[in-house]
Amino acid sequence: MKQPILLKTILDICFILLALTFFGAVVIFILALIMSPDFYPIEVNDRILSEFTPVTIILVTSELAIGGLVLYTVYVLRKLVRSFFKGKLYTRFQIAALHLVGQLIVIITLAQAFTDSTGKMLIEAKADIAVGINFSFGSFWFVLAIGLFFMYLSxxxxxxxxxxxxxxxxx
Amino acid sequence: MPIIVNLDTMLEKRNMKSNELAERIGITTANLSILKTGKAKAVRFSTLEAICRELDCQPGDILEFENET
Incomplete structure (x- = not known):
């Protein structure tokens, strides 16, 4: 079987960019906490933070935790794709990795939706429930389905x- | 597994070595060992046919069912 070189390259680029962004964001957040929010404009729910309150700190921290989980998901995916290069298929590692990636995608999607709605409630003091379809691959339901698909693939x-x-x- | 392979007994009766049988029926000694040790999950009819032909026996002489209780 032909090796998925393009897939590996895309995941490598994705991982490097995500890692740089994630660690950069962590450093900027820590520096902003030590100095002041004006040090670097931090955006939460499309609003630039003017001051740090316990709520905003929790929100930014949870956003960073989700970012960390996304980074870990891409890392596991990379390892999974690399395992295909060894020529062995249906190994225990591949089964476990597929299940883990699926679980992570589901957890990240749900956590993202929870933080978005909680952030809206706490920062803007408004709550809304929207039912609809987003015509893009970034849609909540589509990403959730992809997570479940990975688990089924496992x-x-x-x-x-x-x-x-x-x-x-x-x- | 409740299916017992009595290939060793039949080979002894026919005074035949494992590698000789493997060569005659066209399978590797490793595969014959899998069959002899009961690790095999399935036996092809063609393999069973060749074993029976070479050992001049019936499938029942090689395979036996034992209840697991």
């Missing part, structure tokens, strides 16, 4: 592993 890999073992042990 189950398919598990079945394939059993079938492969049976095939190997057929005399």
């Amino acid at each position: 189950k398919i890999f598990r079945s394939a592993k059993i079938l492969k073992e049976e095939n190997e042990l057929t005399v």
Whole structure:
């Protein structure tokens, strides 16, 4: 089978850019906390923070935690794609990695939605529930479905592993 | 597994070595060892047919069912 070189390269670029952004954001946040919010304009829910309150600190921290989880997801994906290069398919690692990536995508999507709505409630003191479809691949439901798809793919890999073992042990 | 492979017994009866049987039926000694040790998950009819032909026996002489209780 042909090796997914393009996929590996895209994930590598994505990981490097995400890592730089994430660690940069952490450093800027810490420096802004020590100095003042004016040090670097930090945006929460499309609003630039003018002062740090416990609520805004919690919101920014949770946004950073989500960013860390996104970085970890891409890291696991990278390792997963690299494992395909070894030529072995349906390994225990691949099954576990697919399941983990699926779980992380679901958790990140739900956490992002929770922080967005909580942030809106706490900062703008307004709550709204919108039901609709976003016509892009960044849509909440689509990303959630992708997460569940990864988890299902892990189950398919598990079945394939059993079938492969049976095939190997057929005399 | 409740299916027991009595290939060793049959080989002893026919005074035949494992590697000789493997060569005659066209499978590797490693695969024959998997079958002998009961690690095999399935046996192809073609393999069973070749074993029976070479050992001049019936499938029941090689395979046995034992209840797991």
